[in-house]
Amino acid sequence: MSPEGLWSIGELAEQAGTTVKTVRFYSDRGLLPEAGRSTGGHRRYGPEALDRLRTIRSLRALDVPVPEVGRALEREDALEDVVAGRLREVGSQLAALRWREAALHLLRDCTAEERADRLRLVGAVSAPPGTAALARFWRGWLPPRLPARLVSEILEHAIPQPPDDPNPAQVLAFARLHAFVSGPCPGTARQRQPAAHRPEEGYRPAVLYGGLIEAYGLAAEPMRAGRPPHRGEALDCFVSAYARSRGTSDTPGFRRVLGKQLAADPRIDRYWQLVAEVTAPPAGSPEPTPGAAHDWLLAALREEEPAG
Template sequence: MNSTTSLYSIGKLSTLTGVPVRTIRFYSDTGLLPPTRRTAAGYRSYDTTALLRLQTICVLRDLDVDLPTIRRVLAGDLSVAEVATAHAEAIDLQVRVLRFRQSILRYLARRSAGPEETSLVHRLTRLTRDEQHRLVTDFIDRLTAGTPSAHPAAAALRTAIPDLPDDPSDTQLAAWMELAELLADEGFRARMAHAVPAPHDEEALPGIPAQTAAGLVAFARQAVVAARESGTEPDSDGALAVADTVEARCANALGRPAGPELREWMAQRFETGHDPLVERYWRLVWTVNDWHIVPGHLPFQPWLVQALRHPRTGDSESARR
């Protein structure tokens, strides 16, 4: 190999690679890029292998790989693939952190948050996953104290723990913040405590034989689930047909005449123990966990109560009678 074409001065190496002379000199002094040889005057010279070595150093530095790791790669202790894998994982973590911060900033911007709320958001979002979990489980433990673990409501609370991911969407973060505020609200705790040990559905119809009540509740639930799955809103005219069907079944079972009095009686019974804010709690849990909301899993009573109380037009009321 012709030495005049295979060796580069430090200045030439800088020109070829775009790396400043002082940086090349630093790499040389630290042993990352030892010169191939020195001239009689003591100047450093580098061959093609050194040029490739410098290019490798530059690529890894551009990818934010630290010098000790680069030294191990050049020494053959680590492969580029191993380093790339480790740093890809590190960057993924950084991306999640940045996305989380972005979600917090967007949340604060939407809320036009003041200093007090900003401080609260910062504190709640900096909780570790264990601390977030404990915040919820402590709330649930206090609510279900003395309630049999097999009770459906208590079991549902203990299995549906909200778990905010490391990189939540804006919607998930907003749901978590609203949920955390509910957990800290003594008024909500009282309402939730009333709902958790709520009676079985059929007990919402007192004075009716349990078998009859259970049949009415099952029929009402199925009717509401079907309406929800079809996209029918409880305050729409389409919900009136559902309410009529449930009212007719109830009138027949109880031997009472259908009409406004019976509908209000039904509404009062079905809304007992079914707080809209409690339903909101469940929706927030599903949102935080990114769970698909299944119509059949939602409490049917709020929908039915709203449909039963939805005002009729004069024509539709006359046509029904």
């Protein structure tokens, strides 16, 4: 130290076990303030600079960006936010690595004939993948002018979140799902939406979808229990949603007509099949999708036809 109790840049670097270049880098960026200058214009640092330099190097060892290091040094309460932000970034990086690892296993453990197609599928999605393409698909499929709150609720139920730690089968299913919603629909499926999507058919789609969400939720419980389609609260709620959206009553005649209409409606079974594969747990039964709940309720409606 100098007589004034200050270190030169070289002495500070030696005390910290680093290089002069590193000390100069942080000084030039304002992270390591100087205590003064020598008569020759050389930088001088006080003892507190050593602790500050050690803090800087510790944060940088955790890959905290230099601007975030500066924010953490400026305010004591900012360090917690900086650490939380870094945790989020690391979590995202780990998710991407887990996705890539599962994708590589998928490509390794398949036949040569399958490899090129699978590589094309998984190469079309990011790691980890997003759900923007699925949201666009549903916004195009849903009837127009639905309330924004209802659209958000539908998307929440209809769009699966990519698993944090996927297995190769889930990677393949999500890649196929992404390709399904990104490519052109077969024939004129986008134009041939269900009759209930078209106001000219007499339906009020907003009323219908609000009721269907409730009906699918009611159907999920017997489906989890493995019960076959049957009459009950879930089916009544399902039929009531269609009846109320038409401004009519739930009658045996209405149920017969509704069953025939739903049987003839365009379907997106492939979408729901892939959703089930994406969300399948490692063990146990998969959670019922809205598509599976719709099929269960439609089967329950068909069971009533002989009695109607």
